[in-house]
Amino acid sequence: MAKLTKKQKEAHAKIDKNQAYSLKDASALVKEITSVNFDASIDIAVRLGVDPRKANQMVRGVVTLPHGTGKDVKVLALVTPDKEAEALEAGADYVGLDDYLQKIKDGWTDVDVIITMPSIMGKLGPLGRILGPRGLMPNPKTGTVTMDVAKAVKEVKAGKIDFKVDKTGIVHAGIGKASFDAEQIIDNAHEIVNTLIKLKPTTAKGTYIKSIYLSSTMSPGVNIDPKSV
Numbered sequence: 340m341a342k343l344t345k346k347q348k349e350a351h352a353k354i355d356k357n358q359a360y361s362l363k364d365a366s367a368l369v370k371e372i373t374s375v376n377f378d379a380s381i382d383i384a385v386r387l388g389v390d391p392r393k394a395n396q397m398v399r400g401v402v403t404l405p406h407g408t409g410k411d412v413k414v415l416a417l418v419t420p421d422k423e424a425e426a427l428e429a430g431a432d433y434v435g436l437d438d439y440l441q442k443i444k445d446g447w448t449d450v451d452v453i454i455t456m457p458s459i460m461g462k463l464g465p466l467g468r469i470l471g472p473r474g475l476m477p478n479p480k481t482g483t484v485t486m487d488v489a490k491a492v493k494e495v496k497a498g499k500i501d502f503k504v505d506k507t508g509i510v511h512a513g514i515g516k517a518s519f520d521a522e523q524i525i526d527n528a529h530e531i532v533n534t535l536i537k538l539k540p541t542t543a544k545g546t547y548i549k550s551i552y553l554s555s556t557m558s559p560g561v562n563i564d565p566k567s568v
Contacts, residue, residue, distance in 0.1 A: 356562075361563070361567040362553075362564075369561055378409070380516060381517060382511060383531060386507075399480065401502075402530055404526075407515075414430070414432050414492055417453060417454070443470070446469070448475060452483065508549075514528055517555050517556075524553075532568045
């Protein structure tokens, strides 16, 4: 096991491993133990009582965080020429079609979200092996395949994120930055947890929200009492 730095030891010392903190206290504590010299990301990890191997217990969705993620999300809009102007006006960082399809084929994936139209999905199929593992393949369920490209771009830029339970039953999501105040972190955490509750599969039995942890870049996780969210 790697040795902890002095700052990491100090951060661990401030956390009571046997305590489940309220969301309010956890949000303040995460800000306090963040010691990196950049604006660290604030992440939430929610362990669900589901079996992701079963199709009827897969939890996936989208949520628009009230205060955004604090991250400058780079958006590529793969659209036909008649949609280029509205995509640019809505705030897309890159707009086009064939040129960008070729760039992706050549290995370029320097974007966070790709938004496209239904008629173009056929062209993206062959690029699935490049886009899929990076979580970049557009999907109608997350609103990234749509005719209303401008609306989709604006929502992503405003803080709309998509999430999916992983094979261990955990949903991970970035919900802000260390520069956010505690109330902004609380609001964003509430939004994603409440969205997860609404998406509870009818086949899931027992405790649904098993645990919630809040952390920042390179900080230890803070255990949150699910009842406080």
